[in-house]
Amino acid sequence: MASRDRSGHAVVLGASISGLLAARVLSDAFAKVTVVDRDELPEAAVPRRCVPQGEHGHGLLAAGHAALAELFDGFPADAAGLGGVPVDIQRDILWISDGHPLRNAESGLRGLCLSRPAIEGYVRARVAALPNVEIRAQHEAVGLLSTPDQARVTGAEVLPKGGAVHRIDADLVVDATGRGNRGPTWLAMLGYDPAPEETIDANMVYVTREFRRTTGDAPHAAIVQSPWPGQPYGVVAIDVEGDRRQVTLLGCGPGITLPSEVDEFVAFAGRLPDRRVHDLISGAEPLGPPHRMRLPVSVRRRYERLTRLPEGFVSVGDAVCSFNPAYGQGMTVAAAEALALRDCLARGRRGLPRRFYARTARLLQAPWEIAVGGDLRFAHVDGVRTRKTKLINAYIGRVYRAAEHDPVVGRAFLRVANLVAAPPTLFAPAIVARVLRARRPAQAGDLRRRQPVHVPDRHPQGHADGQGALRMPAGTPGHAVHRRS
Structure with missing residues (x-):
């Protein structure tokens, strides 16, 4: 939208990646955009208190990489300048799903290995540099303003640190306050019904440690070995800026704990079905303390x-x-939602919420079904497994097996996992034929034949919320989740 068309004031509650990307597109449509966040926003690319997941490994999926390149001119080159590692997602990453290493090949799927604080810091700096955007740190949103008939939100009440509550009038308010958001409470206070909810609990925990890396010490920029039913542990190693390698141990199931001390952490990686991460870190210098998350x-x-x-x-x-x-999926979905908001605003502001939520529902369907389908493969996850869910997950198991030898199948799967293609593309006749032709090799060294890892329950877990720690999707569309309304 041309600058002469800008008018009015938009307020974004939360300087998360989703809030910052929303502010970026709002800057094209509004004369002024104000972003408020309760946290202190650091100048350097370091983890911050209100983003505990920032200390864990992240990866930018192909759809997210493309969206950021569209929103910020020069993003790929800038990211490389920050120390990010550009990757072809099939050629440069080793994916191990159900014990089957996906065959590496050129795919055209562009991704980025860069830490969450570095990505967020870059986006925040680019947004803050926009002439009509103001970012106010240490300002907490505490409520909404509305017209007397409560048909329209007209701004927000904000509490600055050490100050008094004041109002910010706005033509549009965007709630980007994250998992702990009070949006439903605020809307209820204005007389609106709560939105129906779908929930699912995977009971997953992980522990991350960083190690020093040397350029060229590994053939892959990342290794992703995901848990599967019967083997509830996995590991992710991802190269990031500063000659660091972020390594995350994963555990899926109730009561699971993971080691954090360096010797136990490294030894644990060596007991997983594939030892390549262990071999990378067994002699590497550890950097900093471990970080836990449930x-x-x-x-x-x-x-x-x-x-x-x-x-x-x-x-x-x-x-x-x-x-x-x-x-x-979190950062990539946030970028997709920003583009959806931009497109909906191009059609005008009247009726914006209805249009935006309808558009968002469509773009959320694939990543939500991928996550739900993967989680429901584990017996401890509550949810009704329909016959369709079981058939799809059985088929995905065969996809993993075929992708170990057939790069065409692997590319089709990664296009879905990276939100570039819709899940039904995995059922295209040509792909189904390749999957059905694949035969599981009967080899003594088959990773699936190894016994699952068992670890003593000795390490208490912390609790925090998070977004975006990298693991390979373990399935595609599922249809059973808990529903609340």
């Missing part, structure tokens, strides 16, 4: 199903849908 329940709020919505207010990011962070 993943919260994933929630999807179905705002598109509400019959009444206030004008002038939309929710984005985790405030609409908070994924199991282990699937690495």
Whole structure:
């Protein structure tokens, strides 16, 4: 939108990646954009208090990489200048799913290995440099303003640190306050019904440590060995800026704990079915303390199903849908939602919430089904397994097996996992034929034949919420989740 068309004031509640990307597109449509966040926003690319997942490994999926390149001129080169590692997602990453290493090949799927603080810091700096955007740190959103008939949100109440509550009038308010958002509470205070919710709890925990890396010491920029039913442990190693390698141990199931001390951490990696991560870190210098996380329940709020919505207010990011962070979808979905908001604004502001939530529901369907389908493969995850779910997950198991030898199948799967293609493309006749032709090799060294790792329950777990820690999706569309309304 041309600058002469800018008018009015938009307020974004939360300087998360989703909030910052929303501010970026709002800057094209509004004369002024104000972003408020309760946290202190650091100048350097370091983890911050309100983003505990920032200390864990992240990866930018292909769709997210493309979206950021569209929103910020020069993004790929800038990211490389920050020390990011550009990757072809099939050629440069080793994916091990159900014990089957996916065959490496050129795919055209562009990704980026860069730490979460570095990505967020870059986006924040680019947004802050926009002449009509102001970012206010240490300002907490505490409520919404509305017209007397409560049909339209007209701004927000904000509490600065050490100050008094004051109002910010706005033509549009965007809730980007994350998993702990109070948007449903604020809307209830204005007389609106809560959105129906779908929830699923994977009971996943992980521990991350960083190690020094040497350029060229590994053939892959990342190794992703995901858990599978019967083998509830996995590991991710990802190269990031500063000659660091972030290594995350994963555990999926109730009561699972993971070691954090260096010797136990390294030894644990050596007991996993594939030892390549262990071989990378066994002699590497550890950097800094370990970081733990227990993943919260994933929630999807179905705002598109509400019959009444206030004008002038939309929710984005985790405030609409908070994924199991282990699937690495959060940043990419946030970028896709920003583009959706831009496109909806191009059609005008009247009726924006209704159009935006309908558009968001469509773009969320694939990543939500990928995560739900993967989680439901594990017996401890509550949910009704329909016959369709079981058939799809059985087929995905065969996809993994075929992708070990057939790069065409691997590319088709990674296009879906990276939100570039819709899940039904995996069922195209040509792909199904390749999958059905594949035969599982009967080899004594087959990774699936190894016994699952068992670790003594000696390490207490912390609790925090998060988004975007990288793990290979373990399945595609599932149809059973808990529903709340």
